[in-house]
Amino acid sequence: MxxxxxxxxxxxxxxxxxRLVFTRDVAAAPEAVFHALAEDVPGWPGWFRAVASAxxxxxxxxxxxxxxxxxxxxxxxxxAPEVYAYRVDxxxxxxxxxxxxxxxxAPAGTGTRVRMTFALDGTAAFRAVCRIVRPGVGRSxxxxxxxxxxxxx
Numbered sequence: 001m002x003x004x005x006x007x008x009x010x011x012x013x014x015x016x017x018x019r020l021v022f023t024r025d026v027a028a029a030p031e032a033v034f035h036a037l038a039e040d041v042p043g044w045p046g047w048f049r050a051v052a053s054a055x056x057x058x059x060x061x062x063x064x065x066x067x068x069x070x071x072x073x074x075x076x077x078x079x080a081p082e083v084y085a086y087r088v089d090x091x092x093x094x095x096x097x098x099x100x101x102x103x104x105x106a107p108a109g110t111g112t113r114v115r116m117t118f119a120l121d122g123t124a125a126f127r128a129v130c131r132i133v134r135p136g137v138g139r140s141x142x143x144x145x146x147x148x149x150x151x152x153x
Contacts, residue, residue: 002070002090006098006121010076010085013102016119018130022141023115026149030105030112034081036148037103047151048144060086069093081105095126114145 013019026033036043041061044054052064060074072090077083088099098121106113118137120130 002072002092003096004090005088005096007089008087008098008100008119010100010102012087012098012100013085013117013119016098016100016121018118018120018122018127020118020120020130020134020137021115022117022138023113024142024145025108025111025113026145026152027111028149028152029110030081030107032152033105033112033114033148034084036152037084038075038078038080047147048140049147050140050144060089076100077102093126095123095129096120097122097126116141116145 041054041056044051050065052066054063063071070092071088073086073088075086077085083104085102100119102117104115
């Protein structure tokens with residue numbers, strides 16, 4: 001059953017009890033990466049295998065992951081080509097209480113350094129599971145960013 005999460009702002013990325021941070025350099029320019037993240041929301045399933053569907057809404061996005069997890073999100077920051085961040089407002093993820101995801105893009109040589117941060121809070125069990133799944137989530141994010149780079153190349 002979907003549950004409403006605490007409405008936190010972009011500053012939550014720095015203060016969340018659980019932060020999962022993953023970085024990967026890509027050949028694509030920051031502008032191209034930002035466009036794919038912020039402006040081509042329906043294209044996410046084409047490069048992020050965990051995403052079954054994504055569609056823009058009036059204030060954000062609606063995302064479904066493979067396996068049945070669903071999110072209703074509000075875009076918090078869309079500052080091209082540097083940062084794209086959104087807050088999960090509703091999810092069916094048990095134990096979640098607050099959730100922000102931030103994509104930071106910085107020039108790296110002729111390409112882009114992509115840093116993806118999950119800022120999370122929830123029950124003790126939720127926080128423990130987040131820490132346990134960190135390696136798998138990191139692998140998924142890095143594979144997605146590599147697939148996005150191939151798509152943009």
